[in-house]
Amino acid sequence: MTGRNLRHTLRSPDALISTLALPIMILVMFVYVFGGAMDVGGGAFVDYVVPGIILLCASFGAATTAVSVSVDITEGIVDRFRTMAISRSAFLTGHITESLLRNMAATAIVVGVALVIGFRPTADPLHWLAAAGVLALVVLALSWVSACFGLIASSPEAANGFTIFAMFIPYVSSAFVPPETMPAWLRGFAEHQPVTPVIETLRGLLVGTPIGNSAVLALAWWGGIAVVAYIAALILFQRRTRS
Template sequence: MFGRNLRHTLRSPDTMIMTIALPIMILLMFVYVFGGAMNVGGGAYIDYIVPGIILLCAGFGSAGTAVSLSTDMTNGIIDRFRTMAIARSSVLTGHVVESLLRNLITTTIVILVAVAIGFRPTTDPLRWLAAYGIIAMFVLALSWLAAALGLLAKNPEAANGFTFAFMFLPYVSSAFVPPQSMPSWLHRFAENQPVTPVTETMRGLLMDTPIGDSALLAVLWCAGIALAGFVAAGVLFRRRTAD
């Protein structure tokens, strides 16, 4: 199932291009259009924003899991799979594992582009490994949640709409501006939603800024979302494929 989904991605270059191109376009826009007006404590804005762009890239890519799974559920291929000697769970796992690999590849491309335009991480190989571990946890969490949303949706168009929050949440976090610069009511939301601790952990690992309890919160958020998505996806898949 993983190989099947990977082949589908490779045969749909437009999906891959959009997954990569959109975060890169947002990176360039924030750095070159808004960067001169941003004050993030004296540091280069590109060094502040790249961890957020990485998570935005992961969100875009993970959201595609909902659409691809919803497509499978509506085009009749699941009925064919049910006649084969395969575990039902392999259908969901194949989508999620393919999403993980695809997002790690696109994340690496976005990082390389960021380095080319001036991003200068002050980290070591061990911290890079930890950063990729956080990215992998974040992608897995969002992919399982996207799988559940894809099963909940009646068609791929609805599935695409359900994942809107994936693209919205990073903008209301510490990904692009410090939460302290927001109105008090929005500041509280930005400080207490999952993207902020993940972003702060990424920023701390790549730029050697204080992490505090963000790492623990990031792991707990990712684990909680992944577990909720995994359970919900399993229940919804069994209901939609019940005899």
């Protein structure tokens, strides 16, 4: 199932290009258009914003899993799989594994572009590995959530709406501006939603800012989301494919 989904991605490079193009365009816009006006308390703005762009790339790419799952469900290919010696969970895990591999590769390309335009991380190999692990957990959790949306949606077009939601959440966090610059009513949400501890953890691992308890919160948030979404996706798949 993973190989099948990877082949679909390679045969439809437009999906991969769109996954890369949007974060890269946002990165360039923030650095060169808004960067001169941003004050993040010292240091280059590119170093501040890149962890947020990395997460934005991963979340947008993972959200597209909803569309691919919905396409398979609505086109009836799952009924054909059910006649084969394939476990029920293999269909979903194939989509999730492909999403994880695709998004980690896309993230590496975005990081490469960031290095070209001035991103200067201070991380050693161990910190890079830890950052990749945190990001992989987020992609895994979001991919399972996306699979749930793909199973609920009545059509691929409806499932595509989840990508808008996944793109919006990083903006209301510490990804692009410090939460203390936001209005009081919005600051509380920005500081206590699941994305902010991931951003602070990635920023700390890559550029050496204080992490505090952000790593623990990130693992707790996204580990819990992954487990709940995994169970929900299996239940939804069984109901959607029930004879």
